[in-house]
Amino acid sequence: MITRTNNIWKQLFRYCFVAVGAFAVDYGSYTMVLFLCGLQYYLWANVLGFVLGTLTNYAIAKCIVFQGNPKSRIAEIALVFVIGGTGLLLQQVGLYWLTDICLVHPMYSKLIMTAVCFFWNFFARKFFMYSRYFNIIKD
Helix, strand or coil: CCCCCCCHHHHHHHHHHHHHHHHHHHHHHHHHHHHHHCHHHHHHHHHHHHHHHHHHHHHHHHHHCCCCCECCHHHHHHHHHHHHHHHHHHHHHHHHHHHHHCCCCHHHHHHHHHHHHHHHHHHHHHHHHCCCCCCCECC
């Protein structure tokens, strides 16, 4: 049984394990679309991979990293979409910049931007969704 904690280092450590599962879904579907449809569709492949990876991440992280019951399910879902949408926008811009401007291969661009979005997702959830300051989650 995983005990509830507000220790940011323990949560970050747990989030690393969650991220591995979400990364497998995200990068796996991204790679599959690239190989089936071609490299020119890397931005569309990223949208699919990001959405599937984010759903995986949310489901697992809610159980083992950020525990609690929301005071408002609607507010929780809205924040998931806002945080996820911001992460997707960040990743799309980064992918475009790395791939089309810097001429980095789309597979490597995805790896770089996944690392950036890992930190965005963790800290955005920690401080926006699951903090006492924003009062979304019950104690």
